[in-house]
Amino acid sequence: MRVVDVPWHRVLPALVVGVLALPVSPPTASAATTWVADLSRVDGDDSDVVVERGTVRLAGRGRADVGVPGAGRTGMMVLPPRGFAAPVNRIAAELVGATPHGAELAVDVRGRRRDGRWTEWVEARPGHPAVLDEATNTVQARAVLSAPAGGAGPELRRLSLTADATSTTPREGEEETSSEAGGDKPGPPASFRVYATREGLVGGKTANGHIIAERDHFAALPSRRGLAPRDTGDYTVSVCADSGRCEWAPVWDVGPWNTKDDHWNADREMWQDLPRGKPQAQAAYEDGHNGGRDQFGRTVRNPAGIDLADGMFWDGLRLMANEWVTVTYVWTGSGPRGTVNGDDVITVHSRPQVIPETENGMATPRAQVPIECETTGEHADGSNKWLRIGHERFVPRGRVDVTGDVPPC
Template structure:
């Protein structure tokens, strides 16, 4: 749902590239069967006044690709609803200056405590959540050199039979993609995090999987090509190259003719796709589908140059999970359930990790108490339970 090019006029509803469009609230016709664009009975409505809720300060996005828009993201307080919904429409009272774009993303809290991906609510095509949820969160994304004035967001949500996206699968999606090092120490990521020396996070070329600041609610497992070393790191930036290329999804936002798992930048670089250019018309100089912060690049994976890596998008699967709860530094990932076992990677603070199972090993004292349990995150990859805040507990290995 992109808005812009209106010369600063006030309007209701978002305008798509300067063409006005709106979704009226409370006056829509009775539902057509399984039509997500028409509210069903039991429709729920509420309003958001952005000026009353704290947001993230202005910051750059897609920095790794050399694109430094001034972007503001405001994450609104999650709304607890009377009943589960899977379809969300919005109507916005805003003034958006020439050259500024605005979007309203929504997501739902899953039954297991994790979130669906952020999905843009577009006029005439409301956002459809991956599964029905009784808790919905919205965020406002404004990009451009001039600030937009958003006075009010009216939200309508309902449960449209058959509208939910594809059901969840047990195993998260894994793809082989090219990784580059982000660097940019002192800069600010797309979620407002100020980049530190040897930092631990990644960037993906779509904000659908952009985690909240100081959160790992979207985390990847990124491993060397041989899987000898891995790091679990939160997605805190948007890039490289594109900003709407969720290539890990079957129904990707752009470039729908490309095979799932192939980043548009890779297709442009290797195959001349889109004339060898990204979504902004820039010549693609490498096939990167992920950027790695310095600590992830150098310390987690022990890379010395850009490389092909195996990336698992943890939120696309299901099953037991937990949050890495170290005080500051990343958690060592060991080859076995012992403090003396070889270090074979890292798990960044805040990362939400999938857990295969648990085993008994050395007793360790940490932020979550003292425990002799260890969690297996992948084959030959273990972390101490004492540093993991459990979301859904695993069974025994």
């Protein structure tokens, strides 16, 4: 991505000087395609941005980052997916805009995988086009506008994107799952032990524009790479307490502490000196990493690597205080999965029976859950069919939308 800044006190257009330099390897699957994004209107997927005289700005004072106190304000414009006749995996971005001191204009892109899931969002940075880990015929982009606490926000006047294909290899430390490589065995998702805190902040707005309700159910991770668009479960986590209770919930906010710490990835966006699975806040708190401070220079007061909404914290996991949990980043694995439907959280059971003694967790509407197999049990939600989503974890088939066949247990 290339952004040209202008002094904030001058009313002059910022001009894009050139085109991003691309790696020397030539496209292997498609010729480059360039298009200009439509920035003329705000729709339901956008959060805390407005369009005024053809310029995208933060709305009003913008959103305070509820999951990252003191980190400033953020707004997002999520663009419609764009299809291509031939697969692409490399996307460059050119921005015309203005970024006052401490502000940021960024572009994240992602691609739809062969199995219908999305890759993680990857930022297209100056001189470094975003390279997706899988070639795709469908790409989506979002513009991110950030302002420092108490500071002026950026302006976005024009966004053009260029997509083509280049040969790539899996990220360092990661291998293709067998299903993606042509096998039939699902690949396991990343799973790590992480310190969890309660987000609270009822009435506030999350990074994707969701208004936080009482006893809400969602999670926040300290990176935009795993931030799902509003009302979707494209990026879902399974969080399990030491009591044995688990909840599957979508990632709808960014935090705590950092905003570019995708600690679940081997190829991290920041803090590459830390081991995979260890949040930077934990390293700062326990080991004095970065002088004991986060990416914003604040002293880290706890080792949190995930925030949980109140309902997930109190009702789903029945936690009484902040504590260590096991987090599974569902989208990083492969294999069959379904999407929880309806408007109410559903109860997970240790057996396919609807009795209190079997309750051992919850699953949130729009969350994506892994599907291991189908079995017969007690009649619930219009059917006696149940889905196993983990060891001794069953949910009624009627509450999960499943694409394709499900093997019997």
